[in-house]
Amino acid sequence: MVIIVFGVSGCGKSTIGQLLADQLNMPFHDADFYHPPANVAKMSNGEPLSDHDRIPWLEILTSNIRDWDKDGGAVLACSALKENYRAMLSSSGNVSWVYLAGSYKTIRERLIKRRKHFMNPRLLDSQFEILEEPDYGIRIDIDSSPHLIVKEIMDRLHQEKVQFGIIGMGVMGKNLALNLAEKGETVSIYNRHVAGSEEGVAQAVSDQHSELPLQPFDDLEKFVQGLESPRVIMLMIPAGKAVDMQIEQLEPLLSKGDVIVDGGNSFFKDSERRAMELKEKGLHFLPMGISGGEEGARKGPSLMPGGTAEGYNHLKTYLEKIAALDKKGKACITHVGTGGAGHFVKMVHNSIEYAEMQLLAEIYSLMHQGWGFGPERIADILEDWAGYGLNSYLLEITVCILRKKDGEEFLLDKILDQAEQKGTGGWSVNVALEYGVPYGPLAEAVMARNISARKPQREKLAKKIAFKPDPGFVFDEKPEILRNAFAMVSLINHTVGFDLIKTVSDEHDWGIDLSETARIWTNGCIIRSALMEDLVDVFKENSSLLEAKQSLELFGKSQHDLAFVVTQAIESGHAIPVISSALNYYLSSITASSSANLIQAQRDFFGAHTYQRTDKERGTYFHTDWQAND
Numbered sequence: 369m370v371i372i373v374f375g376v377s378g379c380g381k382s383t384i385g386q387l388l389a390d391q392l393n394m395p396f397h398d399a400d401f402y403h404p405p406a407n408v409a410k411m412s413n414g415e416p417l418s419d420h421d422r423i424p425w426l427e428i429l430t431s432n433i434r435d436w437d438k439d440g441g442a443v444l445a446c447s448a449l450k451e452n453y454r455a456m457l458s459s460s461g462n463v464s465w466v467y468l469a470g471s472y473k474t475i476r477e478r479l480i481k482r483r484k485h486f487m488n489p490r491l492l493d494s495q496f497e498i499l500e501e502p503d504y505g506i507r508i509d510i511d512s513s514p515h516l517i518v519k520e521i522m523d524r525l526h527q528e529k530v531q532f533g534i535i536g537m538g539v540m541g542k543n544l545a546l547n548l549a550e551k552g553e554t555v556s557i558y559n560r561h562v563a564g565s566e567e568g569v570a571q572a573v574s575d576q577h578s579e580l581p582l583q584p585f586d587d588l589e590k591f592v593q594g595l596e597s598p599r600v601i602m603l604m605i606p607a608g609k610a611v612d613m614q615i616e617q618l619e620p621l622l623s624k625g626d627v628i629v630d631g632g633n634s635f636f637k638d639s640e641r642r643a644m645e646l647k648e649k650g651l652h653f654l655p656m657g658i659s660g661g662e663e664g665a666r667k668g669p670s671l672m673p674g675g676t677a678e679g680y681n682h683l684k685t686y687l688e689k690i691a692a693l694d695k696k697g698k699a700c701i702t703h704v705g706t707g708g709a710g711h712f713v714k715m716v717h718n719s720i721e722y723a724e725m726q727l728l729a730e731i732y733s734l735m736h737q738g739w740g741f742g743p744e745r746i747a748d749i750l751e752d753w754a755g756y757g758l759n760s761y762l763l764e765i766t767v768c769i770l771r772k773k774d775g776e777e778f779l780l781d782k783i784l785d786q787a788e789q790k791g792t793g794g795w796s797v798n799v800a801l802e803y804g805v806p807y808g809p810l811a812e813a814v815m816a817r818n819i820s821a822r823k824p825q826r827e828k829l830a831k832k833i834a835f836k837p838d839p840g841f842v843f844d845e846k847p848e849i850l851r852n853a854f855a856m857v858s859l860i861n862h863t864v865g866f867d868l869i870k871t872v873s874d875e876h877d878w879g880i881d882l883s884e885t886a887r888i889w890t891n892g893c894i895i896r897s898a899l900m901e902d903l904v905d906v907f908k909e910n911s912s913l914l915e916a917k918q919s920l921e922l923f924g925k926s927q928h929d930l931a932f933v934v935t936q937a938i939e940s941g942h943a944i945p946v947i948s949s950a951l952n953y954y955l956s957s958i959t960a961s962s963s964a965n966l967i968q969a970q971r972d973f974f975g976a977h978t979y980q981r982t983d984k985e986r987g988t989y990f991h992t993d994w995q996a997n998d
């Protein structure tokens with residue numbers, strides 16, 4: 369942190385700044401010594417500096433503040449009389465303001481005594497004229513002795529309120545708090561008190577990490593009161609009713625301009641409603657998708673905030689500190705769009721996540737059940753695929769899972785095959801239906817979890833129906849066929865997900881940038897991958913992934929392999945819902961003349977729903993009495 373001690377010339381900022389720096393064991397800098405010579409000459413001649421004169425000086429200081437902040441902090445004595453100068457200075461680092469306030473008379477007397485200094489006492493009038501007193505930071509009256517002033521500043525610095533609070537010390541909330549505190553921010557943490565099950569939770573987190581600046585609470589009122597306005601409060605609690613209940617408890621304790629961030633996996637329409645309701649009360653609501661699980665939260669997640677741009681600006685600097693970094697060192701965070709856009713994008717992220725997980729599960733099943741390969745051999749093959757530009761976080765963890773032993777056996781072989789879910793995948797399917805977006809492969813990933821959950825029924829039927837495939841599963845000689853199919857399905861999964869983002873964003877006028885969305889998904893999140901890296905550039909030139917040059921090349925190379933895998937696998941009795949649906953999606957998408965003419969005719973037959981004709985102008989509708997004699 370850089371502490372800027374400021375006020376008009378003669379207020380004592382150099383003396384106080386130096387003493388304060390000694391107390392804090394930090395370097396001291398005097399902004400006066402960073403003035404270009406032309407400014408020094410002007411001031412010595414009694415000429416006031418213009419805003420124009422101050423710009424190069426402020427730029428030098430701003431860049432130094434950035435470095436001092438990175439190097440562990442400093443104390444700077446600087447006049448910083450106007451709000452726009454202060455805004456410029458605080459833009460480059462973590463700045464704390466200490467304003468030395470004194471009357472014109474006191475300061476004039478001091479200045480007259482200070483003959484060695486280049487500041488001409490006549491300039492004092494002009495300084496008081498432009499002085500804009502702040503309503504933030506620490507304000508100290510300069511009437512007492514320097515040592516007492518420094519003592520007061522030290523006391524006030526220690527009690528200075530924190531701005532950022534996190535509610536909910538579950539896995540994600542706790543790790544985000546630790547991540548932010550590790551970056552030097554003091555974080556207030558709150559967890560409710562539930563007798564017998566949630567007692568002293570925040571205190572325990574703080575005790576376990578006593579080296580970090582965490583302020584624990586289990587009293588909501590005290591937690592809110594301890595936060596500086598505008599307060600930033602992040603909810604890390606389960607989605608649904610809990611969020612509404614928490615907001616209801618918070619609202620009466622908050623002030624206009626405060627920001628509530630919902631970092632859970634809330635349904636975006638709920639988030640839109642909450643944003644509207646809170647806007648009417650003068651509060652900012654920021655629905656924010658967070659991906660990366662426990663490790664991401666602690667070391668760097670991918671962050672997808674929505675809500676108002678103003679609300680986002682209040683917490684941008686905090687969030688940029690905790691987010692993962694992309695390849696170019698830029699934080700994996702962007703203001704996705706207004707309203708519920710952040711949660712919407714996270715929902716689609718999860719939908720792609722479901723499909724990519726299911727794709728890997730189907731590939732594993734083909735190799736395991738079809739070829740009889742053991743987990744380690746499958747792990748070797750998948751590891752090899754990573755070298756073909758198919759690497760991803762999900763592929764990496766799958767390799768790890770496949771190799772994990774439980775005693776002499778593989779742990780995976782002992783895990784019950786019933787997949788659970790918390791709803792985001794299903795919400796995406798509903799939304800795709802609502803907006804008319806073809807969503808087969810991603811929907812199938814949800815259905816696959818649903819059917820997996822019916823374990824008893826599956827077991828019962830498996831005993832009754834023994835499906836013996838003939839011919840066998842024949843492409844074991846050529847795992848590259850499976851690899852090509854895998855690459856194509858993965859691309860189709862992403863095509864489908866990004867198509868939903870584009871369609872809904874256009875409808876809501878959210879202006880979601882697909883390339884930027886791919887960028888913030890290149891690190892920190894669960895679906896980070898080599899493909900995602902490519903998509904950052906692909907979406908700069910194409911809005912439809914299906915039509916992109918790179919996709920057409922991959923399709924040209926892999927479509928026959930995908931068709932071969934699907935036919936062979938199905939014929940051999942393997943359920944491959946995502947892989948086969950991806951092929952159907954692809955074939956349907958590239959078919960210029962489909963069979964929907966028959967659907968239209970059937971609709972018109974039984975319901976007089978009308979149809980358009982290929983031999984007439986589009987937009988004109990016809991009805992036929994299908995049973996009339998010609």
Ligand code: 6PG
Binds near residue numbers: 660721
């Ligand atoms: C992430 C994950 C995370 C969570 C899933 C799990 O991006 O970090 O998506 O949000 O692990 O929501 O969802 P299911 O329980 O529905 O599989």
